[in-house]
Amino acid sequence: MDSIQYSISLVERKSRNYLSASERQRFIEAAHRSSRTEIQTFVLTLVYTGCRISEALSIRACDVDIEQQYIYLFTRSKNREFWREIPIPHEFARALELVHSLRKHQADFRLSETQLWKFSRTSAFRYVNDLMKEANIEGLQASSRGIRNGFGVAAIQAGVTLPTIAAVLGHSTSKAMSLFTADFVGLPDLRQVERMW
Numbered sequence: 001m002d003s004i005q006y007s008i009s010l011v012e013r014k015s016r017n018y019l020s021a022s023e024r025q026r027f028i029e030a031a032h033r034s035s036r037t038e039i040q041t042f043v044l045t046l047v048y049t050g051c052r053i054s055e056a057l058s059i060r061a062c063d064v065d066i067e068q069q070y071i072y073l074f075t076r077s078k079n080r081e082f083w084r085e086i087p088i089p090h091e092f093a094r095a096l097e098l099v100h101s102l103r104k105h106q107a108d109f110r111l112s113e114t115q116l117w118k119f120s121r122t123s124a125f126r127y128v129n130d131l132m133k134e135a136n137i138e139g140l141q142a143s144s145r146g147i148r149n150g151f152g153v154a155a156i157q158a159g160v161t162l163p164t165i166a167a168v169l170g171h172s173t174s175k176a177m178s179l180f181t182a183d184f185v186g187l188p189d190l191r192q193v194e195r196m197w
Contacts, residue, residue: 015140019150021157026135027147033134037099039127042117044095046128046144049073049086050151050169053124053144061105062112069093075170084170 031043063072073084105111132142
């Protein structure tokens, strides 16, 4: 046989619950093509923070630090409540500032308490699903959970430590993090085998 294709990724043979790097990029590109800037900023918030849809919808103008380029997320997890601060890319912080008039809103206490996105959870899920279709992403990973888990995968592949990823994602236990990483944490090492061929 002249052309034999090898696949060493066992994860690809079963249903994935996370966006791969190429899918993540296609989703970002689809978001940028959206004609509604508030949908762009919403779904990109999911991509760049790994937050849940409900957490994103609760973000207020005062929860975005334009200068330091952080988004602050309030999290309720079982018996505790806490804030997470998540760094975001400079270009995205600028987009949030422009689309949502953040400086103007942050200068007024009443406006600073307003949420950035006014649409419902149902609409938010629909926007994510529509963009998944536009990006030609199908399967278990074509969801908001796939975006969240894809954030974790991208962080692992970039060398971010597991405790840091757990803190950013708001995981309260190491067990939750181990379940999250079970399918893909070993893939970078496995791919080194390709150097033998």
